[in-house]
Amino acid sequence: MLRLVLVLGLVLGLVLVLGTNLSGMTSVAALIEDAERRLRPHVRETMLVPSLALGEATGAEVWLKCENLQVTGSFKVRGATNCLLSLPDERRHRGVIAASSGNHGIAVAHAGRALGIPVTVYVPEGASPVKIAAMHRLGATVVAFGTDGLDTEIEARRHAEAGGRAYVSPYNDLAVVAGQGTIGVELLRQAPELDVVVVAVGGGGLIGGIAAILKQRRPGIHVVGAQPANSRVMADSVRAGRVLDLPSLPTLSDGTAGGVEQDTLTFAMCRDLVDEWIIVDEAAIGRAMRHAIEVEHLLIEGAAGVALAALEVHRATIRGARVVVVLCGANVSAETLRRVV
Numbered sequence: 001m002l003r004l005v006l007v008l009g010l011v012l013g014l015v016l017v018l019g020t021n022l023s024g025m026t027s028v029a030a031l032i033e034d035a036e037r038r039l040r041p042h043v044r045e046t047m048l049v050p051s052l053a054l055g056e057a058t059g060a061e062v063w064l065k066c067e068n069l070q071v072t073g074s075f076k077v078r079g080a081t082n083c084l085l086s087l088p089d090e091r092r093h094r095g096v097i098a099a100s101s102g103n104h105g106i107a108v109a110h111a112g113r114a115l116g117i118p119v120t121v122y123v124p125e126g127a128s129p130v131k132i133a134a135m136h137r138l139g140a141t142v143v144a145f146g147t148d149g150l151d152t153e154i155e156a157r158r159h160a161e162a163g164g165r166a167y168v169s170p171y172n173d174l175a176v177v178a179g180q181g182t183i184g185v186e187l188l189r190q191a192p193e194l195d196v197v198v199v200a201v202g203g204g205g206l207i208g209g210i211a212a213i214l215k216q217r218r219p220g221i222h223v224v225g226a227q228p229a230n231s232r233v234m235a236d237s238v239r240a241g242r243v244l245d246l247p248s249l250p251t252l253s254d255g256t257a258g259g260v261e262q263d264t265l266t267f268a269m270c271r272d273l274v275d276e277w278i279i280v281d282e283a284a285i286g287r288a289m290r291h292a293i294e295v296e297h298l299l300i301e302g303a304a305g306v307a308l309a310a311l312e313v314h315r316a317t318i319r320g321a322r323v324v325v326v327l328c329g330a331n332v333s334a335e336t337l338r339r340v341v
Contacts, residue, residue, distance in 0.1 A: 028178075028181075028212040028213070028216065029212060029213050029216040029217065031174065031178040031181075032178045032181035032182060032184065032185060032209060032212060032213045033185060033213070034178070035078075035082045035175075035178040035179050035181065035182050036182040036185040036186075038082060038085055039078060039081055039082055039085075039179065039182055042071075042077075042081045042085075042111075042114060043070065043071055043077055043078055043081060043182075044069070044070055044071055045186050046065060046066045046067050046069055046070050046183075046186070047065075047066045047069065048063050048064070048065050048066070048186075048187070048190040048191060048324065049063065049064050049066060049296075050062070050063055050064075051063065051064055051295075051296060053291075053295045053296070054291075054311060054325075057311075057315065058311055058314075058315040058318055058319065058323075059315070059318075059319035059320065060196075060315075060318040060319060060320065060321045060322070060323045061321070061322045061323065062311070062323050062324075062325065063191060063322070063323065063324045063325070064296065064298070064324075064325055064327050065183065065186075065187065065324050065325065065326045065327060066298065066327055067183065067304075067326060067327055067328050067329060068298060068299060068300050068301070068304055068327045068328070068329055068330035069330070070329075071110065072103070072106050072107050072110045072331075073103075073106075073329055073330045073331045074103040074106070074107060074255075074301075074328065074329035074330070074331055075180060075183060075206060075326075075328050075329065076103040076104050076106070076107035076170070076180075076329070077107040077110055077111065078179040078180050078182050078183070079107070079170075079171075079173075079175070079176035079177065079178075079179035079180045079205060079209075080098075080104065080107035080108045080110070080111045080168060080176070080179070081107070081110075081111040081114070081115075081179060082175050082176065082178055082179030082182075083111075083166075083168050083173060083175040083176050083179065084096065084108070084111045084112065084115050084117055084168070085111075085115065086175040087117075087166055091165075091166050092115070092116075092117050094118075094163070094164055094165045094166070095112075095117060095118030095119065095120065095165050096108065096112065096117060096118070096119055096120075096160075096165055096166045096167070096168050097119075097120045097121075097122065097156050097157075097159055097160040097163075097165050097166070097167050097168070098119070098120075098121050098122070098156065098167070098168040098169075098170075099121070099122045099123075099149070099152045099153040099155075099156035099157075100121055100122075100123065100170060101123050101124055101127040101128065101131065101149065101152075101254075102127075102128065102131045102254065102255065102331060103131075103255055103329055103331055104168075104170040105121040105123065105131070105135050105140070105142075106131060106134050106135055106138065106331070108121060108140070108168050109121060109134075109135045109138035109139065109140035110138050112138070112139065112140065113138050113139045118141075119138075119139070119140040119141070120140065120141040120142075120143060120156075120159075120165075121135050121140045121141070121142050121143070122142075122143050122144075122145050122152050122153070122155055122156035122159075123135075123142055123143070123144055123145075123152065124144070124145070124146055124147055124148065124149050124151070124152045125144050125145070125146065125147050126147065127144070128333060130333060131331070149258055150259065169261075170203055170205065171202070171203030171204055171205030171206075171208075171264065171266050172203065172205075172261050172263070172264040172265060172266065173205075173265075174265065176205055177205045177208050177209045177212070177265070177266065177269070178209060179209070180205050180206045180208070180209035180210065181208075181209025181210055181212055181213050182209070183206075183209070183210050183326065184209065184210040184211075184212070184213035184214045185213055187210070187214070187324060188213070188214070188217055188218070191322065191324055193322055194214075194218070194221055194322055194323075194324055195220075195221065195222060195321040195322045195323065196221070196222045196223075196224060196318055196321050196322070196323040196324070197210065197211075197214065197221060197222075197223055197224065197323070197324045197325075197326065198224045198226060198278075198307045198310050198311065198314070198323065198324070198325045198326065199211075199223070199224070199225060199226065199307055199326045199328070200225075200226050200227070200253065200255075200256050200303045200304065200306040200307040200326070200328055201225040201226065201227050201234050201235070201256060201270065201274075202231075202234070202255060202256030202257065202258065202303070203234070203260055203261070203264065203266055204234050204260070204264065204266030204267065204269060204270045205266055206326070206328060207223065207225050207269075207270065207273075207274060208265075208266045208269035208270060208273065210223070210326070211223045211269065211273035211274060212269060212273060215273050222275050222276065222321075223273060223274050223275050223276075224274070224275065224276045224277075224278060224310060224314065225270065225274040225276070225277050225278070226277075226278045226279075226280060226306045226307050226309070226310035227253075227256060227277065227278075227279055227280075227306065228251040228252070228253040228256065228257070228279070228280060228281075228282070228285060228302075228306055229279050229280065229281045229282070230248060230249035230250065230251040230253075230257070230282065231248035231249065231251050231253070231256060231257040231258065232246075232279055233246050233248065233258070233259055233260050234260055234266075234267075234270055235277040235279060237260060237267060237270075238267070238270055238271045238274070238277065239277075241271075243260050243261070243262050243264065243267050245259060245262075246259065251282060251285070251302065252282055252285045252286060252289070252302030252305060252336065252340065253285060253301075253302035253303045253305065253306045254301075254302060254303075255301055255302065255303035255328065255329060255331075256303045256306060278310040278313050278314060280306055280309040280310055280312070280313065284309035284312055284313075285302055285305040285306055285309050286305070286339075286340045287309065287312075288300075288304075288305040288306075288308035288309040288312075289301075289302065289304075289305040289308075289332075289340045289341075290340060290341060291308065292304070292305070292308060292327070293341065298327065298330075299330045299332065300327050300329070300330055300332070301328075301329045301330055301331050301332040302332065302336070303328050303329060304326075304327040304328050304329055304330070307325050307326055307327065307328065308325055308327070310325075311323070311325065
């Protein structure tokens with residue numbers, strides 16, 4: 001019952017916030033700006049660095065937003081920290097539960113340690129030992145359950161509800177989306193003449209937050225969502241007008257892979273705020289990751305490679321534009337790097 005009330009509250013809140021024709025974006029922008037002020041002591045304002053090589057290749061002015069250099073090596077720490085900071089004291093004391101096989105779990109563990117909040121992360125069996133070790137180092141209790149991420153999440157939510165503990169969603173939570181949107185606030189400071197922003201999309205929390213603040217402050221900015229061909233659930237769902245239950249194939253972009261919750265508030269944000277969708281194949285993702293390492297001297301994971309690879313497809317239409325590519329993370333295993341490089 002509690003979950004139903006929370007879900008209905010989130011959905012109603014989003015409807016009230018978004019309104020029609022984006023007329024309610026001011027409220028979302030206010031949440032994001034509040035989150036940015038709240039998060040300043042806890043996260044890095046990551047660098048925005050120019051890419052001369054990509055500029056020459058595309059005829060555009062290309063900049064890279066280096067969330068791969070963020071605390072925990074991923075943008076996820078923004079949303080997780082904002083969510084935990086938003087909890088009332090009595091809920092903090094009970095602790096929080098998350099479900100993740102990677103960046104989100106590490107981010108929640110990091111935020112919990114910083115704020116003194118007990119954290120339990122449910123992971124699917126077979127999750128990366130390196131990422132599980134990172135969660136343990138940050139003080140989280142890690143519970144392995146199920147072989148499918150959805151089963152793991154259902155179990156985590158069940159335990160959260162039974163124990164009266166907050167469940168920290170990786171994207172289906174306005175506090176999380178607002179935290180991710182703080183990247184957009186930084187971009188408005190760092191690149192006030194921005195024309196195009198390219199963002200990799202999984203559940204939609206990152207692009208939803210960034211697009212919400214950018215579209216409210218600078219409506220003419222062109223927002224591009226990029227997904228791997230092997231897991232393009234959000235792009236296909238937006239095209240269909242409803243959240244689809246689609247299979248995903250293995251992809252270098254494990255950070256964006258998998259299904260999308262049927263009730264997710266990010267679907268409406270992706271539908272209404274993303275101007276264009278670009279789908280990239282595995283070869284393009286691999287090339288982008290190699291380019292980042294060899295030319296830009298930046299380590300990135302597959303999800304960041306998706307956004308970078310989108311420039312290959314998009315180059316004909318961005319000539320002369322000022323473009324920012326969000327490099328969302330750097331948490332890539334040595335095994336994956338060996339395959340790519």
